[in-house]
Amino acid sequence: MMGWLFLLLPVAALSGWLMARKHYKQRYRPKNSSFNPEYFKGLNYLLNEQPDKAIDIFIGLLEVNSETVETHLALANLFRRRGETDRAIKIHQNLIARPSLSSEQRKQALIELGIDYTSAGVLDRAEVLFLEVLKTPHPPVEAIKQLLRIYQQEKNWLQAIKMAERIPEHRNEINFLIAQFYCELAEPLIEKDFSQGIKYLKSALQHDQSCVRASLLEAQYHMNNDDHRKAIKLLQKIEQQNVDFIPESLSMLEHCYEQTGNVKEFQQWLESIIHKHPQLTSVRLMLTQIIQKRQGSQQAQRFLYKQLHHHPSVEGLHQLIILGEDNHKVLIPLIKEVTTTLIHKGDRYSCKSCSFSGRTMHWQCPGCSKWGTIHPIEIHLSSLEKLLEPSR
Secondary structure, three states: OHHHHHHHHHHHHHHHHHHHHHHHHHOOOHHHOOOOHHHHHHHHHHHOOOHHHHHHHHHHHOOOOOOOHHHHHHHHHHHHHOOOHHHHHHHHHHHHOOOOOOHHHHHHHHHHHHHHHHHOOOHHHHHHHHHHHHOOOOOOHHHHHHHHHHHHHOOOHHHHHHHHHOOOOOHHHHHHHHHHHHHHHHHHHOOOOHHHHHHHHHHHHHHOOOOHHHHHHHHHHHHHOOOHHHHHHHHHOHHHHOHHHHHHHHHHHHHHHHHHOOHHHHHHHHHHHHHHOOOOHHHHHHHHHHHHHHHOHHHHHHHHHHHHHHOOOHHHHHHHHHHOOOOOOOHHHHHHHHHHHHHHHOOOEEEOOOOOEEOOOOOEOOOOOOEOOEEEOOOOHHHHHHHOOOOO
């Protein structure tokens, strides 16, 4: 309750100051200089621990005019931040109902009321208010951004694209978002509508040439239509788009090269990638598998053993154990059990913005809701102790 006193006493003082100011401006006679009785009534409610009634009275005492609009907005925003959305809505509705507001003040009040509704989960009402603001001359960018958030929540990607295209600043970030929205439109069409899906993906790449997701999806489209050579070109382009996502393309590339009968060419490509990007353990493991298929387990074991001396990894050790698991009937199965536990418990993806981690790829982070911040990761030695702890 003391929190309410600290919150409401400044409001009470402010309302008293405004009434006194009005008194002096209008040059009241001394006999009319007393405070409005409602002011003392509100203080009485406050002192008797009835903050709800006190708030209603203080809000009523704040006459809506050009000098008090900001006070109303600040008070409503305070309520919204405290989670009392119904009170914020009441204040903003009271503001909008006043004909004395200027056009700019009305726009601001409409936007704030729309944010109230969004916070309360009433997205349809919020959308109506923001669209009303957009119909006014020189609408604030904030209304567009709020609609963009709503359409993302509703997964209305076409409308989200329209709103994003109207935001003038931060074009690189906005184009990145638009590309993700086009990918959202294209992904459900992989098995249904080849031509429309490809159009969406071309639009995604027009907005963001580095959109790895669009390349992966377009490659999948061509694989489904048995155009494996086209898929290979798209997947290999990921190296220029973002090296970190090469691991996401490897299984698709392996399938495409097998279908075209060019596994040797795939091995040569993997060797070139390892030479340029030696940190990519997943590429090293894929190359080990190809060597095993083409040259046998012993050759693959030699290759991986040599690689692990320079670039040690849990995944690499696990693969080496599998290749030589018949060499020692007791020790090898024991070590294999440990590395299997590490591989299965370790997270495969991590968000660079909020550090969310998991075993599934998300193009929009479930933790911070940002797009494109989750990247593939490897298991680091510093994680071993935690990974080996028993599950609770």
